[in-house]
Amino acid sequence: MTAEARSAAEPGFPLVAVVSSYPLLAEAVEGALEGIAEVRAFPAGQGDTADFLRLLQPAAVVVDSAEEAEAAAEFAREARATLVHVSLREDRLRLLHAGRWQNLSDGSASPERIRSAVAAGIYLRGVRT
């Protein structure tokens, strides 16, 4: 069963979109958010990230490149969605919070830190709406 099919079998969870060139990032995020969110993976570099995120309306987005982060930020600001940029090569995370990027510089880019950032963002979004 594919990641998408598996996640589709879990209705009721907030949706998290992973836009990445590295399918294993989506695997790691899916594992980290098990029981918290439904994770769907999309390949990076397709050029229509902002548009398909508007259609999909995820509660949070995880990307792995500066280009995708820029494209996804448009949607995240409009929808007040959480956006996490994971830089796999530099082993760094940054989070788009209240319209501004925050570097999460203490420690490496671990699945647990992604989970914390995404879960907090989803919770705050729920409180606000």
Next chain:
Amino acid sequence: MVADSGPIFRAGVRHLLGRESDFEVFEADAVPVLSQTLAERTPDIALIDLELPPSGGVAAVAGLAPLYETQMILWGFEAPKNSVLAAITAGAKGFLPKEISQAGLIRSLRGVVRGEAPLSRGLATVMIDAVQGLEERDRARERAAALSTREREVLALVAKGARNRQIAEGLSISEFTVKRHMQNILHKLDLPSRRAAGLFYRSAFESAGVVEMERTA
């Protein structure tokens, strides 16, 4: 066994293979943990990051492959030609890109168990080029065996761009003797010119890729 300093890649592999009934995953974030796990758990396959701390994946494979039967595969963000060649020379069974799909990784790992070597088409070409380069070098060295020690010395200096007078001074012989050695070299190697002789020497003894590969290994 997945050995990678990046927790995301370790978690990704663990989560992916956790769904497969025929895999059990161990993890290491550095060479000492990898070494210990190989000794204690003897995994069938080790997927090792090219940049695994502290000394890198190639050095890890060079040190560990002779000691264990575990099939070692390197992986990385990029596949630099010299690193791939060095990895294979060191004992790695293949090289995978970190962009690999879930299905691709599972297929590759199962293939390793069956004795297949995971290499992309591009890397397979690199390997073929390297093997052909080694064969050319061996052929050149066989031809060079016809030269005397003194002729080899002269040829080495020619390859460095030295003129006859410089060679004569360097070897404490006359320029006339250098010319005679040069004629013999061209005749024995069936080469048309001094320049061709210099190129021949470099192909036989200074092949950059091979030197790099042997040093790293």
